[in-house]
Amino acid sequence: MGEYSTRLVSEGLWQEVTAVPRAGSATLAAIAYYSQDLLKLKKGDTLVCDASEPTIKSGGTRAALLLKLHHKGVKIYNQDTLHAKVACIGSFALVGSANASNNSQDNMVEAAVLSQDSGLRAQVLSLIAQLAKPENLLSTELLIELTKIPVEQRKYPNKSAKPNVSLKGTSVAWWCSTSPMSDKRYEADTTLRAKAAKKLEKRDDLEPDDLDFIRYTPRHRIAQVIKPGDRVILSHASKSGVARTAKVQPPAAVVHVERGTESVLVYVKPINDGANPMPFGKFRHVTQTFAGRGLTFKSNRILNADEYSKLAAVF
Missing domain, CATH: 3.10.590 (ph1033 like fold)
Known part of the structure; x- marks a missing residue:
């Protein structure tokens, strides 16, 4: 693997993810909490997330967003034991710590490996395929019901300012x-x-x-x-x-x-x-x-x- 095909990303993680060329291929992701569409999902993409009632109620995953993505043609699956944060985007595999949320983007120090290693990408695809079980596919009716759950927005404790993180030597x-x-x-x-x-x-x-x-x-x-x-x-x-x-x-x-x-x-x-x-x-x-x-x-x-x-x- 070359120095540009596999790297660790931290500062500006989500900006770099959105810059990955997709070349018309579908994005497949298994991300536990999905409250902001930071992957810019489109028709034909697949998302596995925790869309259980407790998670929807806490605001960890946003039901209205899932319904919107569903109407765009994104296949959405519920897996209430999910804690993984992985995705296949174009020729890249993403394996990291970040949920798709404003808190992740703005306040948290995240890290992820972004790689074009074909073996790693195949493993991520296999994991997502095993999680995307037909019986867990969310229908329009189920998603509408999820939007009716009252949300008690999670309150995060006050934390120190997010530090600047520089991964020197990880050139692109x-x-x-x-x-x-x-x-x-x-x-x-x-x-x-x-x-x-x-x-x-x-x-x-x-x-x-x-x-x-x-x-x-x-x-x-x-x-x-x-x-x-x-x-x-x-x-x-x-x-x-x-x-x-x-x-x-x-x-x-x-x-x-x-x-x-x-x-x-x-x-x-x-x-x-x-x-x-x-x-x-x-x-x-x-x-x-x-x-x-x-x-x-x-x-x-x-x-x-x-x-x-x-x-x-x-x-």
């Missing part, structure tokens, strides 16, 4: 796509760029002229989880939305992330000096046998270890 590889920034936007980010410049000037290992930056909105899924140490292969279209103007930049390392209220600036440094950009059309022709359909001049996603090593070798 990204395929990123950009288009030109407007003059107005560039001007609006002047203060944020100046703030970043002061920090970067103190770095003896960096030359400012060697750096470039990528700008995201704070709500962009990559902006929420990208960090120094990650690697980037960037497709930049000089004319927004026009493939023939796109060029793929050689691999770069993320050296700094400056976060503001309206923008997130990701500073990158080329990994191999002297490597030249490549027209997207040529790049796609060379890589189409192994890069998959999800790699377009407008897409943004995580690259697994095999993809990254092969794409980087093109340069």
Whole structure:
């Protein structure tokens, strides 16, 4: 398994989970408490959760949410002894501590292994299949009855502030796509760029002229989880939305992330000096046998270890 195909995720766990490419495949999950749709389930997906009366009553699992997902076409199964938190999302398996709740997302220190190991994924699929028993499938009628249970919202004791957790060395590889920034936007980010410049000037290992930056909105899924140490292969279209103007930049390392209220600036440094950009059309022709359909001049996603090593070798 490569360094990008299996990793431990803690800070920003749910943001990173939603960034996993699904490639049209169904998501299958067994998560004990499901009160927020943090997996972004859709038609054809499967969810096993604790939908017992005591859990619904305590607010651990939200019946109204289950009914909404059911109407979308999600198959929902009740398993009142469930304590597991596992899922298969695209080619990834998720095994961890986190229930799907606001408390998990905002207040708790969670950890999960996110892996493309085929053996682990097969085991997770097997576990979910054994839990998703036909007799435990929740019908519309049963779900409507569950929504009638009065909820006595669980009160959590006051706890200390959630600590910042950094898993240094757990770098991720990204395929990123950009288009030109407007003059107005560039001007609006002047203060944020100046703030970043002061920090970067103190770095003896960096030359400012060697750096470039990528700008995201704070709500962009990559902006929420990208960090120094990650690697980037960037497709930049000089004319927004026009493939023939796109060029793929050689691999770069993320050296700094400056976060503001309206923008997130990701500073990158080329990994191999002297490597030249490549027209997207040529790049796609060379890589189409192994890069998959999800790699377009407008897409943004995580690259697994095999993809990254092969794409980087093109340069």
